[in-house]
Amino acid sequence: MEQIYFDYNSTTPMHEDVAALMYKHMLETYGNPSSVHNIGQKAKVLMEEAREKIAALLGAEGSEIYFTSGGTEADNLALKGAAYAQQNKGRHIITSQIEHHAVLESAHYLEKNGFSVSYLGCGIDGAVSADALRQTLRPDTTVASIMMANNETGIIQPIQDLAGICREKGILFHTDAVQAVGKIPVDVKTLGIDMLSLSGHKMYGPKGVGALYLRRGVRIIALTHGGAHEKRRRAGTENVIGIIGLARAMELAIAKMEAERARLRELSDYFIDQVQARIPEVYLNGSRENRVPSTVNLSFKGVEGESIILSLDIKGVAVSSGSACTSGSLEPSHVLKAMGVDTLLAQGSIRFSMGRHTTKEQIDYVLSILPEIIERLRSMSAAYEKRT
Numbered sequence: 001m002e003q004i005y006f007d008y009n010s011t012t013p014m015h016e017d018v019a020a021l022m023y024k025h026m027l028e029t030y031g032n033p034s035s036v037h038n039i040g041q042k043a044k045v046l047m048e049e050a051r052e053k054i055a056a057l058l059g060a061e062g063s064e065i066y067f068t069s070g071g072t073e074a075d076n077l078a079l080k081g082a083a084y085a086q087q088n089k090g091r092h093i094i095t096s097q098i099e100h101h102a103v104l105e106s107a108h109y110l111e112k113n114g115f116s117v118s119y120l121g122c123g124i125d126g127a128v129s130a131d132a133l134r135q136t137l138r139p140d141t142t143v144a145s146i147m148m149a150n151n152e153t154g155i156i157q158p159i160q161d162l163a164g165i166c167r168e169k170g171i172l173f174h175t176d177a178v179q180a181v182g183k184i185p186v187d188v189k190t191l192g193i194d195m196l197s198l199s200g201h202k203m204y205g206p207k208g209v210g211a212l213y214l215r216r217g218v219r220i221i222a223l224t225h226g227g228a229h230e231k232r233r234r235a236g237t238e239n240v241i242g243i244i245g246l247a248r249a250m251e252l253a254i255a256k257m258e259a260e261r262a263r264l265r266e267l268s269d270y271f272i273d274q275v276q277a278r279i280p281e282v283y284l285n286g287s288r289e290n291r292v293p294s295t296v297n298l299s300f301k302g303v304e305g306e307s308i309i310l311s312l313d314i315k316g317v318a319v320s321s322g323s324a325c326t327s328g329s330l331e332p333s334h335v336l337k338a339m340g341v342d343t344l345l346a347q348g349s350i351r352f353s354m355g356r357h358t359t360k361e362q363i364d365y366v367l368s369i370l371p372e373i374i375e376r377l378r379s380m381s382a383a384y385e386k387r388t
Contacts, residue, residue, distance in 0.1 A: 004317045004362045008355035015204035022245040043240050050247035059187035060213050066230045067238050070210040071178040071199035075102035078174040078195040081220030082143045083110050090140030096120040096128050097338035099147050126155035126286035126339050134165050143172045148180035152335040153286035154295025163192040178202050182253030183292050194218050205249025209242030265293035271363050278371045300348040302384020303377045308350050311373045320351045
């Protein structure tokens with residue numbers, strides 16, 4: 001049975017070119033980049049070349065890129081590091097209710113340690129409004145963090161507008177761009193942001209490596225302590241092989257981004273139209289237009305999402321009910337809850353996320369099996385009343 005993967009937002013298969021490049025350097029580039037001898041310095045040169053490449057792709061400078069173990073660490077470093085560095089100016093932080101848990105849990109941690117946090121809501125379209133941010137600002141607000149593209153719905157946030165409001169007030173602005181980089185244009189100078197998080201395994205690169213863009217002049221407090229790595233922002237020997245892979249993956253993703261966006265927009269629009277034509281009472285969560293085209297979040301009335309996932313998995317199709325980081329949770333999606341989606345409807349939500357290997361033939365296969373699955377599950381559900 002062919003395995004069909006519709007869970008690219010959870011993680012992506014590594015690009016063949018990235019894997020080949022990393023394998024080559026696993027054997028050849030084994031030096032510690034902090035070592036002063038020739039073998040170590042060769043590793044450092046390659047790492048710095050990767051840093052410059054990533055910076056250029058973001059419209060940044062090499063000195064503004066700091067390597068981390070992934071998006072979660074980058075989010076933690078940005079939010080906690082900036083909050084503690086700015087605490088003499090104020091202890092009020094702003095984020096949103098629809099953030100990834102890497103940001104939400106960092107915010108909760110700060111609350112437990114004397115900071116005040118405001119969580120912005122959003123509309124049924126899934127977007128945080130600039131007016132909501134402006135009305136929540138306080139004299140003691142120091143940091144705001146709003147994600148660029150939501151991992152569950154794909155909704156793209158008005159980052160340039162939000163960052164502009166913060167810049168006017170001298171407030172640091174961070175965005176979690178893990179689901180955006182390589183999928184939509186991202187230029188840190190145009191956006192006017194101070195900090196940005198990204199991760200390799202969301203763009204056909206390796207797991208365990210990511211980066212934080214930190215605008216020159218922005219001060220943060222380190223969270224890990226040890227050596228002088230990453231200009232004392234993040235102690236620990238750098239993952240040189242992963243960093244090389246991250247840079248190459250990002251380069252490949254951005255080079256093909258526009259063509260891939262158009263292809264995935266066509267496929268996802270076709271998928272949405274066909275699902276809603278073949279199955280009654282299916283609802284798209286969030287705006288159809290203002291989203292990363294690879295992400296489709298649908299709610300199936302009267303059915304539990306987990307049952308759909310398991311039924312599709314038996315048929316060789318991998319999907320998700322939302323963030324992979326909250327798998328196993330019986331609670332409805334915090335993102336859909338913030339959007340005002342009915343609780344029972346939210347429990348029947350499925351995220352279909354597509355990528356570079358997704359084909360129309362795969363979509364047609366899913367369309368051929370999904371109606372029967374939903375009909376069977378609804379026939380067993382006390383929560384579903386069939387319309388006559």
